[in-house]
Amino acid sequence: MTADTKTPLLEVSNLRTWFPSGRSEVKAVDGVSFSLAPGEVLGLVGESGSGKSITGFSIIGLIDEPGRIVEGSIKLEGRELIGLKPHELRSIRGKTISMVFQDPMMTLNPVLSIGTQIRLALEAHEKIGAAEARERAIKALAQVRITEPERKVDFFPHQFSGGMRQRVAIAIALLHRPKLIICDEPTTALDVSIQAEILSEMKELVAELGTALIWISHDLATVASIADRVAVMRFGNIVEIGPALAVLTRPQHDYTKALLDALPSRAKPGQLLLRGSGVADAAPPPRKASVGDLPPLGSPYLVIDEAVKRFEKPAGFIKNLAIKSGIAQPVPAVNAVDGVSITLKRGEVLGLVGESGSGKSTLGRMAAGISVPTSGTVRLADKPVMSSGRSPRKITTRVQTIFQDPFASLNGRMRIGDILAEGPLAHQLVTRAEAPAYVRQWLAAVGLDPAFANRFPHQFSGGQRQRIAIARALAMQPDVVVCDEPVASLDVSIQAQIINLLIRLRSELDLSLIFISHDLSVVRHLCDRVAIMYRGRIVEEGDAQAIYDNPEHDYTKRLLAAVPVLPQAA
Amino acid sequence: MVGYLLQRLWQAAIVVIAMSALVFCGVYAVGNPIDVLISPDATQDIRAAVIAQYGLDQPLWHQYLSFLGRVLEGDFGRSFVYNMPVSELIMSRLPATLELTLAAVFFAALVGIPIGMYAGYKPNSPVSRAVMALSILGFSVPTFWFGLMLIMVFAVQCGCMPAGGRGDTVSVFGVDFSFLTFDGLSHMILPALNLALFKFSLMIRLARAGTRELMLSDTVKFARAAGISEFTILSRHVLRLISIPLVTVFGLELGSTLAFAVVTETIFSWPGLGKLIIDSITSLDRPVMVAYLMLVALLFIVINLVVDLTYALLDPRLRKGRA
Structure with missing residues (x-):
């Protein structure tokens, strides 16, 4: 320099x-x-x-x-x-000076075409005719490697993928050759x-x-x-x-x-991350449900067989007529999960990795008994997770879920104590008299002050809320926990604390985890086995170490190559 | 698009038929028009003859079916009171209501939206606060009171505005319009203002809420970061983004004003549909009531269809799946 x-x-x-x-x-x-x-x-x-x-x-x-x-x-x-x-x-x-923002979904105006938005940005600093503006817009799109810019210039933001939208935002930022x-x-x-x-x-x-x-x-x-x-x-x-x-x-x-x-990519897999390792957490309360009938650690536990989840909009009467007579297009169906079979062994952590739209969350929701597979089965210790019939519902408390967004997953109008006690009370795991003590024990177990039971979710930070969400899931005394991107919205130091908490609770409670994430380094750190998902299918599955060291499938290779790595000290 | 339109037309047909049955039965439950039509001292024979003449001796289902049959031929029957075809009667009143409500609703939108956007753009300025306070007043003041006050102040005290009636009209393609003459226009201003007040407040509040929210959005921030001027941001970005709820309310208000401008039309003796329907109800003029209510149903269907098509025009995301 x-x-x-x-x-x-x-x-x-x-x-x-x-x-x-x-x-x-x-x-x-x-x-x-x-x-x-x-x-x-x-x-x-x-x-x-x-x-x-x-x-x-x-x-x-x-x-x-x-x-x-x-x-x-x-x-x-x-x-x-x-x-x-x-x-x-x-x-x-x-x-x-120009600026590019985080979320291209929010920055581009959804109701104006890309060409119009570029023209407005051009007109902000120079006088320009419509034809010339269009030409400049096409050039700008070509510069950020958007194919077929002549056609794409008339597109609206929703017709682009996230990456393309961010390219458009970058093209707008580059329009006037800023310094x-x-x-x-x-x-x-x-x-x-x-x-x-x-x-x-x-x-x-x-x-x-x-x-x-x-x-x-x-x-x-x-x-x-x-x-x-x-x-x-x-x-x-x-x-x-x-x-x-x-x-x-x-x-x-x-x-x-x-x-x-605090970065998992710099630590040895499975170890507690340095930051936050000093947080003193209390032991979780004893389990009430009997553990005796559980299969031994390492035996197949949650078995998903040929699961398919299809999303389609039901067509109305006239629409069906129109489709049959060829006036309207048939309703497109999407197979979010397309025939996936996978087995979670008792006591293991299975990582489910994939990019957005790969179907990993949908698979997780089926495993957790939140949504029912269109076909195929999900069985926990040989018993189905959901009842059959026209409106199936979850019939086990042994699978619980931790969601990505701790701001959206906690009811903002309920006190923390009520949020934690709601499920256990409904399933008679505790009596109303025992509930307050039970809640305090769980709050202590996830490293929170037991006195927080009287507070509301908005009084907590993101990391604290995710701890509450974890306590809520574990208070149901599950054997299997489905974690859907539980650390994706958290800062690295908070992420490290939550990962440490999961590592510790898993070994103390003999939990089996399905850990859904797009972050390959977090998965590497936490998981014993990894399944890579791509377009609704599992393309590769195996021991975490083996997959990271010797990826077989092309997609896995591309995914691993795309992860930015920190320079290592010489 | 064609499939979508077919679907909407199908829905519209069902609604109109259901509406006609409902209205027909409802109106027949209200009272017997014979008591109003024939003088009490008429003989039994005359009574029977008149009843047979209007077909009122038939069972209800028979009357309904023959009514439907005539409607399909475009005949809504004759008014008992005015003794002229109902379609002609309604058509002679419709333009008056149409021009009054259109003037009111467009005034409310064209003036209310910019004011509301300004109030949302500068929420803390004294002007915005005053506008918001006035808009609450606009919501809560009853129409009839505001109309009477307008007449009191402008017609009685100042004498600068006429108190009622339609004034001079000009005939265009056989339809009379007031807004083309100065006298007619001056007759229109007060009732239009009265009719617009509520909608005006509504538009202001809606536009303000939408603008206020959007000014904090990343879309606006990004536009500002590109150096786009505040006026362009408001007129090109924000207006388009807040337009969907505005169009929804605009459509609903247009429909309900067209159908139920009764109070204003009565206060200002505006010879529109509202006055006609009130008169028909008091004199139990069944054919007029039925035809009018079916017209209202049809109006709402058409307006809603137009509103939905406007959505697709305004928001490209809604065009998907209908193409």
């Missing part, structure tokens, strides 16, 4: 962005300073609430009310941005293979155009694969900044070290 000799493109010094909250202020960004050379890629890493996104928004001048920049300076090519009038800032936004692009978690909502494509394309594009990039992410490995320099943020401060390789292999600051240690 020639950052020392040339004037920096961007110079941020002592930036403080505060949000008033009640009587006090939330200091989201509190004294951030860094500089960026032209064409340089800076990775901004931190956990949620560290202020990394607010830093990005401060630079582009889009702080939501009532937040404000209270102090500091942001100089773009020597020109001070703080204190500029709104119209002056607007003339910089999109032209000199700086701020990317706020641009690949977080995407599958690993798409993420790998976007990452490599982004690298090529910035190298080709000489654009500087600020890449904001919580994922150290993605940042490592794109950034020249990395800045680690915590509590609104940059705790460490330096060349990417040095920061990630020889971290100086304790927080960076802790962040790295």
